[in-house]
Amino acid sequence: MSKRDFLIEIGLEEMPARFVTDSMSQLEAKVKEWLAANQLEFGYVHVYSTPRRLALLVEDLVEKQEDVTVEAKGPAKKVAQNEDGEWSKAAQGFTRGQGLTVDDIYFKEINGVEYAHVQKHVVGKETKEILETIVPVLTGLHFPKNMRWGSEELRYVRPIKWLIALFGDEIIPLRITTVESGRVSTGHRFLGAQVELKEAANYVDALLSNYVIVNAFERKEAIRQQLSIIAEENGWVIPVDEDLLEEVNNLVEYPTALFGTFESEYLSLPEEVLITSMKEHQRYFPVKSKDGKLLPYFVTVRNGNHENLDNVARGNEKVLRARLSDAAFFSKEDEKLVIDEAVKRLDKIVFHEEIGTTGEKVKRVHNFALKLADLLQVDEENMKNVSRASSIYKFDLVSHMVYEFPELQGIMGEKYAKAKGENPVVARAINEHYMPRSADDDTPASDVGAILSISEKLDTIVGFFAIGVIPTGSQDPYALRRQASGIIQTLINKKWPISVEELITKFVSHYEEQNIGKRSKDETVAEVIQFFKMRLKNNLSERGIRYDIVDAILELPLHDVNASVKKAEVLDAAKEDANFKEIMESLSRVRNIAKKAVNDNLVKAELLINREEQALYSLFKEKEEKVIQASDAKDYTEVWKELASLKPAIDAFFDNIMVMTDKEDIRNNRLALMSSLSQLISVFGNINVIIVK
Numbered sequence: 001m002s003k004r005d006f007l008i009e010i011g012l013e014e015m016p017a018r019f020v021t022d023s024m025s026q027l028e029a030k031v032k033e034w035l036a037a038n039q040l041e042f043g044y045v046h047v048y049s050t051p052r053r054l055a056l057l058v059e060d061l062v063e064k065q066e067d068v069t070v071e072a073k074g075p076a077k078k079v080a081q082n083e084d085g086e087w088s089k090a091a092q093g094f095t096r097g098q099g100l101t102v103d104d105i106y107f108k109e110i111n112g113v114e115y116a117h118v119q120k121h122v123v124g125k126e127t128k129e130i131l132e133t134i135v136p137v138l139t140g141l142h143f144p145k146n147m148r149w150g151s152e153e154l155r156y157v158r159p160i161k162w163l164i165a166l167f168g169d170e171i172i173p174l175r176i177t178t179v180e181s182g183r184v185s186t187g188h189r190f191l192g193a194q195v196e197l198k199e200a201a202n203y204v205d206a207l208l209s210n211y212v213i214v215n216a217f218e219r220k221e222a223i224r225q226q227l228s229i230i231a232e233e234n235g236w237v238i239p240v241d242e243d244l245l246e247e248v249n250n251l252v253e254y255p256t257a258l259f260g261t262f263e264s265e266y267l268s269l270p271e272e273v274l275i276t277s278m279k280e281h282q283r284y285f286p287v288k289s290k291d292g293k294l295l296p297y298f299v300t301v302r303n304g305n306h307e308n309l310d311n312v313a314r315g316n317e318k319v320l321r322a323r324l325s326d327a328a329f330f331s332k333e334d335e336k337l338v339i340d341e342a343v344k345r346l347d348k349i350v351f352h353e354e355i356g357t358t359g360e361k362v363k364r365v366h367n368f369a370l371k372l373a374d375l376l377q378v379d380e381e382n383m384k385n386v387s388r389a390s391s392i393y394k395f396d397l398v399s400h401m402v403y404e405f406p407e408l409q410g411i412m413g414e415k416y417a418k419a420k421g422e423n424p425v426v427a428r429a430i431n432e433h434y435m436p437r438s439a440d441d442d443t444p445a446s447d448v449g450a451i452l453s454i455s456e457k458l459d460t461i462v463g464f465f466a467i468g469v470i471p472t473g474s475q476d477p478y479a480l481r482r483q484a485s486g487i488i489q490t491l492i493n494k495k496w497p498i499s500v501e502e503l504i505t506k507f508v509s510h511y512e513e514q515n516i517g518k519r520s521k522d523e524t525v526a527e528v529i530q531f532f533k534m535r536l537k538n539n540l541s542e543r544g545i546r547y548d549i550v551d552a553i554l555e556l557p558l559h560d561v562n563a564s565v566k567k568a569e570v571l572d573a574a575k576e577d578a579n580f581k582e583i584m585e586s587l588s589r590v591r592n593i594a595k596k597a598v599n600d601n602l603v604k605a606e607l608l609i610n611r612e613e614q615a616l617y618s619l620f621k622e623k624e625e626k627v628i629q630a631s632d633a634k635d636y637t638e639v640w641k642e643l644a645s646l647k648p649a650i651d652a653f654f655d656n657i658m659v660m661t662d663k664e665d666i667r668n669n670r671l672a673l674m675s676s677l678s679q680l681i682s683v684f685g686n687i688n689v690i691i692v693k
Helices: 017-037 089-097 127-131 135-139 200-208 216-234 242-249 264-268 271-282 309-334 339-348 358-375 380-392 400-404 411-419 424-432 447-466 480-494 500-513 521-542 547-554 561-574 580-594 611-632 636-644 647-656 664-684
Strands: 003-012 045-050 053-062 068-076 106-110 113-122 160-167 184-186 194-196 255-261 285-288 294-303 350-352
Touching (some): 003 184, 003 200, 017 053, 017 242, 053 200, 184 200, 216 255, 216 294, 255 309, 264 294, 271 285, 271 294, 271 309, 271 411, 294 309, 309 400, 339 358, 339 380, 350 358, 358 447, 380 447, 424 447, 447 500, 480 521, 480 561, 547 561, 561 636, 561 664, 580 636, 580 647, 611 636, 636 664
Antiparallel strands (some): 003 053, 003 160, 106 113, 255 294, 285 294
């Protein structure tokens, strides 16, 4: 069957850099799915993107669907024919709907019932005809923010300026808003020109000749190589931040790296200020010496060629110089800052209109941090540090530097606190309370920082849940998921055996006492606990724990998250045992029948009249003590070993004993035994949801 390449290019006004890569991935996934759903065979799919275009080239797309013979099932024979063998209206309607007649019917038996069937030959459609219906796929991409333009109803990432749809050398007629598909693309905004494509296959070369590298990976590697050459030629080290590289890559179509300089006097500023000014505000790469010291240079990436690079460098130097001059001024002004006076000014900063000011938040966190420190039994010195750190930890929010560079909150707080003579432990905690700042960031290393971090994050989460601001779908404007995950990971890394449910309940009660929130205490507690369980679920999944084992563990109360992790890891390892299936079936059988117990009666030894139930009860009493001891020692491998050893006695019990006997006292006693065993087994949660093969 003959094949051709198929090209789609959506030309746009410049997209935000952070939208480009995800949009490209969406386009690839949706088009592949659409082609497969339309039974169109294709080869390799290339995806391309720049700030001004999303494109996709499908190699070896067939020119026509294959012809197929399909079997259609109709009504049962007794419905299709009457007693005389005449065809019913149902049979006639069925065949007519298939474009056939009743003469084409044959019968096949399914589960003991005969049904009418027909076979029909379906002629495949021309690919060109199908491609003309692809527009909903192209307009169905999802973006963090959309635009409408003119009088059009379409909401899209940016206005569409041109559209290419080529099947080989043939234009596929498409229309999005007022834009009709053709074969003309646009090169680099300043260096290129309009590009008329003869066929889909020469897309990459045609754009390159007009100063556009459409392959995002090749463009990124070109930047990486240019940075490496500059570093080598000058004896520098240019640390490559992958997030910054990704952003820069999506800001340019034809990258050319160059470097500039700034006055050495600015190196007296904190390194974080210099790097933030370069990376966050100007998208520059900082430059370091071989021994790791920051140098008065920067590297930027131009969207263009090598002409007039000196002028470009001077322009960038002028912009950065203004930034650094401002930073030097702010640093000088912040030297006048008095920490306790700065804390008082937090009462004028609104954290959230329904929750209160940042000053009020600091007071809540201070009170809770002391309770948490007491719960953890920290020593007197650290209790003083927790008290001081939790009283002042937001003071840098009123500094000039943080006002100008919000990314430096906490970082500048630590530096200013040290400069003002605060205990280094307190200063460090001010910075650490923001940790982890991202999914791959570290958790606080110090105990004081961890206590403050947990208290601060929990206050934020409970506060927003109390007023009904709860993350839904992809919407999480206050990063509550990240903060809850940070608390979970901090507790795990610190190995602190404290109950998350207890912390949540105490904080919700604290809010209730202050009349903050519009939801009941019980409702808020339940929803916050469930929210944290989902974060623990993600944590366990990232550790490679199978989903059903995670579900089993999550049915336990959310107390010591370290214990939850260990239990999940033990079960996940145990599933590899050859006897795992049989053990789980025996333990699950106990839990299933224990549900019929109507009360919490204690087992009465004198009512155990059979040898097998006596043996099981005796073994249970022996293992109960061992399981409790192993659980207290957090040795869940030993717990599993003891529970697994119950299997022979459980099997013998069920093989020889009828639990649901007519004698009520005997029945209730046996159910009490099953209930006692079930409670012991529930150390590992609801094991009945675990899939055994």
